[in-house]
Amino acid sequence: MPPSSKPSTPDRTTSVPVRRAVRAAAALAAVAAVTAGATDASAAPTPEPRADAVRYVALGDSFSSGLGIPEQTDAVCGRSSRSYPALVAGTVGAASFTDATCAGAATANMTGSQETVPPQLDALRADTTLVSLGVGGNDLDLVGTITRCVVLGYLVPHGSPCKASFTLFGTDEIGSRINTTAPKIDAVLREIRTRSPKARVVVMGYPALFPDDGTACRETVALADGDFPWMRDKEKQLNTMLAQQATARGATYVDVYGPSVGHDVCAPAGVRWIEPEETAEAAGFHPNAAGHRSMADAVLASLTR
Incomplete structure (x- = not known):
């Protein structure tokens, strides 16, 4: 899928419904507290949906679905009730929320099925007002790359054996995969805009998996120090x-790497937001509930800009 020859101009008007809904969240909570004591709530008429209501669709892979975080709400896709999409939907008081995220998803699964899971972009509607997209890692085979590095780290604890294996003959295999993924991300964003022209679109980065200062923690993860x-x-x-x-493509990039520095796999339990192996908190090399809380905060902050 080739990249577009000319980037589109951001449509800043699409963020208005989202900003209004964020500001309205506190007011809605107060109204709910007052009306909670009504003796016959069933008699009240069903209100019409607000014109500025948030209609949110979340797209992405296991870093968005909340893989392994209790409570898991979907065993097939590894979705959690404490994932950042669920937290964002709850905070903005979304009038509708569709979580289409799924562990293992790549850009191809945005428009194509993922085994029994339908294409994620099928969840989009013309009246969707907010879309989050967190994808790209599986196009790089991020999990496979980490696994390969760990195996090589066991065998060669010093130096950079994994880097050497991915840069043979002067090539940069991971860099090449990133470059190949770029037009695929572009195509997904163009299709989102076609299906949901009114939506504010936020593109998620990936949180810091390893120490930002480059230090090693071989006692926790068996990568070679380099x-x-x-x-x-x-x-x-x-x-x-x-x-x-x-x-x-006129979308908003959400930096979740910066806030997560110091909370990588090398940090101690209670401080880390990325689990170094599968635990009761999350899947290995994936953000735990605290990590998703930070990611949700980053999304919400972006919606007020």
């Missing part, structure tokens, strides 16, 4: 590409 900074750099390259594609 591969920690290399993995950090590749993730930053991925986030830079996502930000560029978002800007080119």
